[in-house]
Amino acid sequence: MINKQELSAVHERIRPFIHKTPVITSKLLDEISGAGLFFKCENFQRMGAFKMRGATNAILNLSRKQQEKGVVTHSSGNFAQAISLSARSIGIPAYIVMPSTAPQVKKEAVKGYGGRITECLPTLDAREKAAEKIIDETGATFIHPSNDLDVIYGQGTAAMELLEDYPDLELIVTPVGGGGLIAGTALAVHYFGKNCKTIGAEPFEADDAFRSLQSGKIEENESANTIADGLKTQLGDKNFPIIQELVSEIIRVEEEEIISALKLIWERMKIVVEPSSATALAAVLREKEKFEGKKVGIIISGGNVDLKNLPF
Amino acid sequence: MINKQELSAVHERIRPFIHKTPVITSKLLDEISGAGLFFKCENFQRMGAFKMRGATNAILNLSRKQQEKGVVTHSSGNFAQAISLSARSIGIPAYIVMPSTAPQVKKEAVKGYGGRITECLPTLDAREKAAEKIIDETGATFIHPSNDLDVIYGQGTAAMELLEDYPDLELIVTPVGGGGLIAGTALAVHYFGKNCKTIGAEPFEADDAFRSLQSGKIEENESANTIADGLKTQLGDKNFPIIQELVSEIIRVEEEEIISALKLIWERMKIVVEPSSATALAAVLREKEKFEGKKVGIIISGGNVDLKNLPF
Numbered sequence: 001m002i003n004k005q006e007l008s009a010v011h012e013r014i015r016p017f018i019h020k021t022p023v024i025t026s027k028l029l030d031e032i033s034g035a036g037l038f039f040k041c042e043n044f045q046r047m048g049a050f051k052m053r054g055a056t057n058a059i060l061n062l063s064r065k066q067q068e069k070g071v072v073t074h075s076s077g078n079f080a081q082a083i084s085l086s087a088r089s090i091g092i093p094a095y096i097v098m099p100s101t102a103p104q105v106k107k108e109a110v111k112g113y114g115g116r117i118t119e120c121l122p123t124l125d126a127r128e129k130a131a132e133k134i135i136d137e138t139g140a141t142f143i144h145p146s147n148d149l150d151v152i153y154g155q156g157t158a159a160m161e162l163l164e165d166y167p168d169l170e171l172i173v174t175p176v177g178g179g180g181l182i183a184g185t186a187l188a189v190h191y192f193g194k195n196c197k198t199i200g201a202e203p204f205e206a207d208d209a210f211r212s213l214q215s216g217k218i219e220e221n222e223s224a225n226t227i228a229d230g231l232k233t234q235l236g237d238k239n240f241p242i243i244q245e246l247v248s249e250i251i252r253v254e255e256e257e258i259i260s261a262l263k264l265i266w267e268r269m270k271i272v273v274e275p276s277s278a279t280a281l282a283a284v285l286r287e288k289e290k291f292e293g294k295k296v297g298i299i300i301s302g303g304n305v306d307l308k309n310l311p312f
Numbered sequence: 313m314i315n316k317q318e319l320s321a322v323h324e325r326i327r328p329f330i331h332k333t334p335v336i337t338s339k340l341l342d343e344i345s346g347a348g349l350f351f352k353c354e355n356f357q358r359m360g361a362f363k364m365r366g367a368t369n370a371i372l373n374l375s376r377k378q379q380e381k382g383v384v385t386h387s388s389g390n391f392a393q394a395i396s397l398s399a400r401s402i403g404i405p406a407y408i409v410m411p412s413t414a415p416q417v418k419k420e421a422v423k424g425y426g427g428r429i430t431e432c433l434p435t436l437d438a439r440e441k442a443a444e445k446i447i448d449e450t451g452a453t454f455i456h457p458s459n460d461l462d463v464i465y466g467q468g469t470a471a472m473e474l475l476e477d478y479p480d481l482e483l484i485v486t487p488v489g490g491g492g493l494i495a496g497t498a499l500a501v502h503y504f505g506k507n508c509k510t511i512g513a514e515p516f517e518a519d520d521a522f523r524s525l526q527s528g529k530i531e532e533n534e535s536a537n538t539i540a541d542g543l544k545t546q547l548g549d550k551n552f553p554i555i556q557e558l559v560s561e562i563i564r565v566e567e568e569e570i571i572s573a574l575k576l577i578w579e580r581m582k583i584v585v586e587p588s589s590a591t592a593l594a595a596v597l598r599e600k601e602k603f604e605g606k607k608v609g610i611i612i613s614g615g616n617v618d619l620k621n622l623p624f
Contacts, residue, residue, distance in 0.1 A: 022334075043582045044582055048582060263619060266584050266619060267584075267617075267619060270355045270356055270360060270583060270584040270585075270615035271582060271583055271584060272578050272579075272582040272583060272584055273582075303582035305579075307575060307578060307579060307622070307624035308624055310619070310622065310624070312619035312620055312622070
């Protein structure tokens, strides 16, 4: 496992390429929750999500020779944009494999950051073949959106910054999708928190992490019919052991709880966040007694929403 | 006219009751506009809009005896919430006259801040009679949402803070509704800016300020079919002379321009703002050549939106 100094070095390495995002508090949400909530606003991160941190770290960790050949990933979400933008920041090509069915708005966003899109059929097999073909042709390096240690370490830097600003947080809550954010956060909490615990928040509709922690092996989502579209992805063999060791608990939330937490954040905090981000607040409000009277960090994972497709 | 010291005293007086709101910048919006834009985020103000400043100043300026009898206003918008919250902050009653047709969500918001609502028919006459009746019965003092000097001075403190942080702004742009914000801003710019000018932004659909400046007398809106619902109100005899003397120009914008500016702010800056707030950015993008290469302050007036009723 990475040690404390190495994790600090990750932060130093990516710092010039990312924003130190603000931490926002809300009297009203403190009243509603009975806790002291500190929202780490990765919706204000470059390209609008924490994924920028992990993507940047993974790319910076390649040799110059590898970098020159470019990077490839498959994602139709924030990681595609993150890889595109961080590749552009250091002047190398980014190849993005996306299902042909991905929304036009996401394709445009990737193109806007300079990513080169290869479309494929919306199957796992087609996606992997398309990525392999690019690797064969270009020599680019594949970077997985969440099941990659450099990505995981990069994602941990959001919690490091949060703990730098608020060292006495007692709990930090993050959404759980592919597992990169929560694994990175748990490492940061382990090394930089004082008696701080990491808690995950997951929709009942995509509760693979909850079930995996119960069974002790990676479980799959058979369906994932959740509004928190960033959380449909599955845990992987790199992040799961970290989660098993360092995450205290996963709290599952209903879809309506996600939507009302989302509404609270938009209406009361006046910030645009993704539904995925709202799962963490939803978890705090669902199991209030666990958080009451405590200082709680909440990672707002991102703010990339399709305004044409809101749940209100 | 108020002098510089008196305006500073206004700020000192209300400071304990308001937030110093953050100023946000956006690389992307700078690229799009060709200007350096500094957004003063009054959407993060208490109760979600700059109106808190003017309401607070007007209430604090009453004698203790007047305060005890309470304050009354007629508004179905942010000023109703602002008067309610600032009255509650100093422990006095607030009576709000609202048309029975006002949306339930606005009534709830006022009640949430402790305002006591009197409903009336949606006519000017009914509204004024209802206010007079309350004044007769309670001895409360009437405070106008925009045509009141103390309210105007209070609204000016947003631009004062902006100029404190960025003293070399060359232009400050605000939306124009009832005229309180722009008059207060123009006073602040006059006293605290260096070669800085105040520009107003107004929907073509409610362009009474533009026409009033042309004709030299207060013109009325015959209709006001704009998405910027905070800007439907008319100038008054207290703020118009200040606007005539100190505002350089009013730029009018189309409804589609307001909506695309709103979309830019939500999607790119990740903050929730009202359509009214977006008129200022819309004006900057419509008449680009006036702003290119300049440092431009933009007052984001508020963030209270009805999520069930968005233009996207």
